Amino acid sequence: MPNSSDSGPIRISLRRRGMNHAVTLAAASAVLLVLLPLGAIFAYLVYRGVGALNWAFLTQIPKPVGEPGGGMANAIAGSVLILLIASAMGVPIGIGAGIYLAEYGRNRMGDVIRFTADVLNGVPSIVVGIVAYGVVVLAQGHFSALAGGFALGMMMIPTITRATEEMLLLVPQAIREAAYGLGIARWRTTLSITLRTATSGVITGVMLAFARVAGETAPLLFTAFGNQYWNWKISQPTAALSLQVFTYAISPFDEWHRQAWAGALILIVLIVISVSALRVAAGRGMLKGIG
Amino acid sequence: MGVGIKVEHLDAWFGKVQALHDISMDIPANHATAIIGPSGCGKSTFVRCLNRMHETIPDARAAGKVRIGDLDIYNGTAAVQVRRRIGMVFQKPNPFPTMSIYDNVAAGLKLNGFHDRKRLAEIVEHSLKLSALWDEVKDSLKKKSGASLSGGQQQRLCIARALAVEPEVLLMDEPCSALDPISTGKIEELIFQLKENFTIVIVTHNMQQASRVAEFTGFFLLGKLIEFDRTEKIFTTPSDKRTEDYITGRFG
Numbered sequence: 360m361p362n363s364s365d366s367g368p369i370r371i372s373l374r375r376r377g378m379n380h381a382v383t384l385a386a387a388s389a390v391l392l393v394l395l396p397l398g399a400i401f402a403y404l405v406y407r408g409v410g411a412l413n414w415a416f417l418t419q420i421p422k423p424v425g426e427p428g429g430g431m432a433n434a435i436a437g438s439v440l441i442l443l444i445a446s447a448m449g450v451p452i453g454i455g456a457g458i459y460l461a462e463y464g465r466n467r468m469g470d471v472i473r474f475t476a477d478v479l480n481g482v483p484s485i486v487v488g489i490v491a492y493g494v495v496v497l498a499q500g501h502f503s504a505l506a507g508g509f510a511l512g513m514m515m516i517p518t519i520t521r522a523t524e525e526m527l528l529l530v531p532q533a534i535r536e537a538a539y540g541l542g543i544a545r546w547r548t549t550l551s552i553t554l555r556t557a558t559s560g561v562i563t564g565v566m567l568a569f570a571r572v573a574g575e576t577a578p579l580l581f582t583a584f585g586n587q588y589w590n591w592k593i594s595q596p597t598a599a600l601s602l603q604v605f606t607y608a609i610s611p612f613d614e615w616h617r618q619a620w621a622g623a624l625i626l627i628v629l630i631v632i633s634v635s636a637l638r639v640a641a642g643r644g645m646l647k648g649i650g
Numbered sequence: 651m652g653v654g655i656k657v658e659h660l661d662a663w664f665g666k667v668q669a670l671h672d673i674s675m676d677i678p679a680n681h682a683t684a685i686i687g688p689s690g691c692g693k694s695t696f697v698r699c700l701n702r703m704h705e706t707i708p709d710a711r712a713a714g715k716v717r718i719g720d721l722d723i724y725n726g727t728a729a730v731q732v733r734r735r736i737g738m739v740f741q742k743p744n745p746f747p748t749m750s751i752y753d754n755v756a757a758g759l760k761l762n763g764f765h766d767r768k769r770l771a772e773i774v775e776h777s778l779k780l781s782a783l784w785d786e787v788k789d790s791l792k793k794k795s796g797a798s799l800s801g802g803q804q805q806r807l808c809i810a811r812a813l814a815v816e817p818e819v820l821l822m823d824e825p826c827s828a829l830d831p832i833s834t835g836k837i838e839e840l841i842f843q844l845k846e847n848f849t850i851v852i853v854t855h856n857m858q859q860a861s862r863v864a865e866f867t868g869f870f871l872l873g874k875l876i877e878f879d880r881t882e883k884i885f886t887t888p889s890d891k892r893t894e895d896y897i898t899g900r901f902g
Contacts, residue, residue: 465708533744537808539706541758541815542734551761556748 401627408624411617417625421587421603427614431622433589434598437504438629440591441583441599442573444508449515449572450565454554456516457523457561462549464524473524480517487513488578496582504590504597507583511575515568522564526557562641566634573630576601600626652849653719653818654679655700660714662692662699664707669695673714673875675868682841682850684864684881686857688896692873693853694741697821700851701736702729718819734762737812737848741824743804745796745811751778751787754796754807758815773814781810782840802833809840813848820844822852826859838863857897861885869893 415430422429456476460469491510496502530553538548554561579585584596585606600622607619655677662670670692677683685693698704699712702723716723723732745754753760755774764770774791778784783806787794796807805825812820822841826834841850841863854860860867861881868878869890877884877893888894 531744533740533742534746536703536706536740537744537746537811538757538761539703540701540733540738540740541761541811542730542732543758543761544730547761552746552757556746558748 404620404624404627407617408620408622411621412624416618416621420589424612429618431598431600431603431618431625433586434600434603434622435625435629437583437586437590437598438573438600438626440504440593440597441507441511441579442569442633444505444593445511445515445572446565446569448508448512449519449568452512453516453519453565453568454523454561456520457527457564458549458554460520460524461527462545462553473521476517476520479513480521483577484510484514484575485577485580488580488582491578491582499594501594502582502584502596504583504593504595507579507597507599508593510578510582511572514572514575514578518568518571519561519564522567523557523561526560526564527553529560530556559641562637566637569637570630570634573633574601574626576605600629652680652845652847655819655849655851656715656717657700658715658717660696660699660712660716662695662704662712663710665709669873670699670712671873675875675878677849677851678866679849680845680847681866682845682852682864683866683868684860685851685853685868685870686855686860686896687870689855691870693870694823695873696870697738697823697851697853700819700821701733701738703733703738705729734758734815735817736819736821737815737817739805739809739812739820739822739825742828743801743808745799745804745807747795747797749796750792751794751796751799751807752791755810755814758811762815773816774810777810777814778807780813780844781806782836783807783810800833802829802836805829805833805837806840809837813844817848819849819851822850824853824855827855834859857885869896871896 415428416432417430417435418432419428419430420433421431456472460473463469464472488510491506491513495506495509499506534556535548535553538552539545543552579599579602583599583602585602586596586598590597604619604622604626607615607622610616657673657675657677660670660673661668673696685696687693695704700716700718700723702712704710704712712724714724718732718736721727721732721735723736746757749757752774755777756770759770759773775784775788778787783803786803787799787807796804799807805828809820809825826837829837838859841852844850852860852864864881866878867881867884869876869884869888869892871892877888877890879889883889884893885897888897
């Protein structure tokens with residue numbers, strides 16, 4: 360310990376301490392500002408929606424206009440079905456394209472794909488719906504869950520692609536070299552080492568894409584179309600929560616308004632549940648790489 | 651058992667820049683050979699040519715003849731086959747961060763399609779014992795991640811990982827430059843023991859280290875092999891003026 364006249368407990372100047380508090384406060388308020396709208400939306404949904412929530416709402420299909428009661432069970436099931444189709448299409452294609460861009464895409468082809476993905480990301484969702492209408496609905500001759508899933512899946516692709524690419528690029532080159540040095544082939548390294556190292560980031564990308572399309576209404580208007588009855592066939596018109604909420608919200612009936620609020624609440628709860636389930640599964644190592 | 655390495659007229663490029671010029675040397679089996687020289691002289695490039703890691707860098711290529719035992723590595727052998735027989739340890743420890751200690755060591759075998767679990771467990775234990783890490787990690791093999799170890803332990807883990815695929819040659823690219831003196835000592839001791847079973851080529855910036863661990867030393871300068879001889883000879887009576895200047899600290 361150097362022995363100088365002014366030694367003793369280290370004194371931090373008032374200005375520095377003040378600045379420290381000010382910056383901490385600023386950062387904390389920024390966090391609050393981010394959380395506030397989310398909290399407010401959720402609280403308001405609970406406030407308006409919880410009144411119409413009951414067992415019937417979760418288990419019954421809509422009653423005819425004017426008859427009280429009924430529920431959105433078919434729409435909940437329809438949403439799940441459409442989102443499954445969308446994920447089955449969007450997740451593998453998105454991750455695959457992301458792998459290509461990160462590991463093989465440092466060329467002209469890669470630039471084209473990157474640009475295409477970014478443009479696709481910016482295409483209005485209603486336009487995506489029109490494309491799905493042209494590609495699937497017209498070909499089949501009628502509306503279907505498949506067409507809805509196709510539209511939503513298409514919207515998931517660019518988000519997942521870019522997120523996967525960025526997460527893979529964050530994996531240090533040294534990790535790939537370690538694998539090459541063991542005589543592990545390049546494709547195997549990509550799947551079992553690089554992708555596995557980036558798993559949690561890739562999952563975040565998948566969740567963002569999923570959560571984004573889960574609430575989409577416009578692309579479903581003339582693809583899934585909606586349905587007042589149960590439907591489990593992917594080739595038939597299908598109800599979806601977002602569609603049902605839309606239809607009920609613009610109706611003139613108070614009963615339907617209340618149900619629309621409840622439907623919106625259920626939609627958010629569903630998204631939160633599936634996103635958390637994916638997180639937990641990933642945390643437990645259920646989704647680690649391939650092989 | 652280790653095998654000798656015969657290098658004939660090896661050239662290497664990064665794009666249009668030639669990094670190695672006409673290197674020829676005979677690296678003897680079951681000995682440690684040190685590669686020394688100032689930064690940027692091509693030491694790392696040279697060892698990376700020995701297991702065809704050089705070509706994983708975009709635009710990089712190599713030409714010439716390298717024989718490792720009976721394997722002509724640039725002629726008729728797939729790169730992955732070459733790398734299974736020639737292990738590599740890198741400058742910075744690079745364990746697979748999401749894998750346990752056990753999986754790190756087993757990775758080379760598992761991902762090459764080896765699935766005999768009992769045999770795998772034996773190989774993992776054997777490799778960790780060879781790299782003198784077993785006693786420190788045997789209680790947490792599958793619980794702890796490879797990244798949770800200290801730097802020196804991580805480097806020994808990487809050595810175990812390289813040994814697990816049972817190579818004949820071990821290339822070490824400045825394996826101690828990111829480690830503290832105690833860990834460095836442990837790795838050097840390890841090199842001494844490993845020589846019995848493997849041929850070792852070690853790139854080092856540290857001339858004391860070269861003289862401690864290696865029987866043979868090659869001195870590189872500006873992409874050329876200036877001198878290659880027994881280590882005592884290089885450090886006491888080098889035949890080239892440039893070698894003498896380097897080891898007496900006149901440059902580099």
